Amino acid sequence: MAGARQLLQTSSAAHCVVVVVDVLSFSTSTSIAVNRGAAVFPYRWHSRGQQLAAYAQRQNAVPAVGRLEARRPDAPHDAFSLSPARLAQLPGLPARIVLPSPNGATISVWCAGHADEVYAGCLRNAGALGGLLGKRLHEEPQLSVAVIAAGEQWPDGALRPAVEDLWGAGAIIAAIGAPRADVSYEARAAADAFLNVRPELRTALPACGSGIELAQRGFEDDVRYAAELDADGLVPQLFNGAFRSHVGPNIIAE
Numbered sequence: 001m002a003g004a005r006q007l008l009q010t011s012s013a014a015h016c017v018v019v020v021v022d023v024l025s026f027s028t029s030t031s032i033a034v035n036r037g038a039a040v041f042p043y044r045w046h047s048r049g050q051q052l053a054a055y056a057q058r059q060n061a062v063p064a065v066g067r068l069e070a071r072r073p074d075a076p077h078d079a080f081s082l083s084p085a086r087l088a089q090l091p092g093l094p095a096r097i098v099l100p101s102p103n104g105a106t107i108s109v110w111c112a113g114h115a116d117e118v119y120a121g122c123l124r125n126a127g128a129l130g131g132l133l134g135k136r137l138h139e140e141p142q143l144s145v146a147v148i149a150a151g152e153q154w155p156d157g158a159l160r161p162a163v164e165d166l167w168g169a170g171a172i173i174a175a176i177g178a179p180r181a182d183v184s185y186e187a188r189a190a191a192d193a194f195l196n197v198r199p200e201l202r203t204a205l206p207a208c209g210s211g212i213e214l215a216q217r218g219f220e221d222d223v224r225y226a227a228e229l230d231a232d233g234l235v236p237q238l239f240n241g242a243f244r245s246h247v248g249p250n251i252i253a254e
């Protein structure tokens with residue numbers, strides 16, 4: 001989060017596009033939900049409970065419950081959580097959902113007030129999002145694109161860099177296909193890291209720190225969904241508080 005803040009505050013670009021990459025799990029969950037037709041309202045993790053319920057009501061949306069709660073036998077059959085597998089497997093999703101998360105959602109909410117355009121990026125939509133941004137950069141060379149690897153948190157709240165977000169960011173940067181000279185060294189390093197892991201992505205993701213952590217909590221399916229490179233064709237863009245499908249220049253699906 002500190003990195004995102006500094007990056008945007010020091011950016012002198014006339015038009016700043018931000019991609020928030022949180023592969024496990026917010027961006028992946030958002031991509032799946034948006035590709036299934038839902039609008040996803042990101043919500044700050046620390047203000048859940050009553051505030052979350054009130055916010056969801058104001059947005060005429062349904063709030064997510066906790067990952068474990070959604071799986072309890074007494075949970076409503078349509079309960080969903082930050083779990084990508086749950087969002088993919090539910091027979092139907094509400095049209096408007098609120099998704100709190102400590103990293104991806106919290107960063108997205110902050111970026112909404114500081115960037116001109118905000119997208120949720122992950123391995124599932126890397127090709128579609130990279131293609132879209134590559135086209136935009138070709139048409140508007142003055143555009144600046146910042147791809148933010150959200151990372152995770154240590155128990156004391158300090159930033160824990162997460163390799164899956166480096167890979168996700170790199171997948172998008174590689175798909176943008178900008179001339180190498182126009183790409184920062186940090187972005188090139190991310191793209192190189194992705195290209196290096198790409199042949200073994202489906203085994204590498206479950207074996208990285210966050211993948212192991214989720215599997216230990218019983219959510220190995222979430223990691224499997226997150227590793228499906230280029231499975232989603234629609235790109236989630238933040239518009240009026242919610243991620244919705246970007247369907248063309250300045251047009252967002254409602």
Ligand SMILES: O=C(O)[C@H](CS(=O)(=O)O)OP(=O)(O)O
Nearest residue numbers: 024025026082101102103104
């Ligand atoms: O989905 C996740 O894994 C995390 C939640 S937690 O930190 O594991 O409890 O959220 P995210 O913001 O997507 O990293």
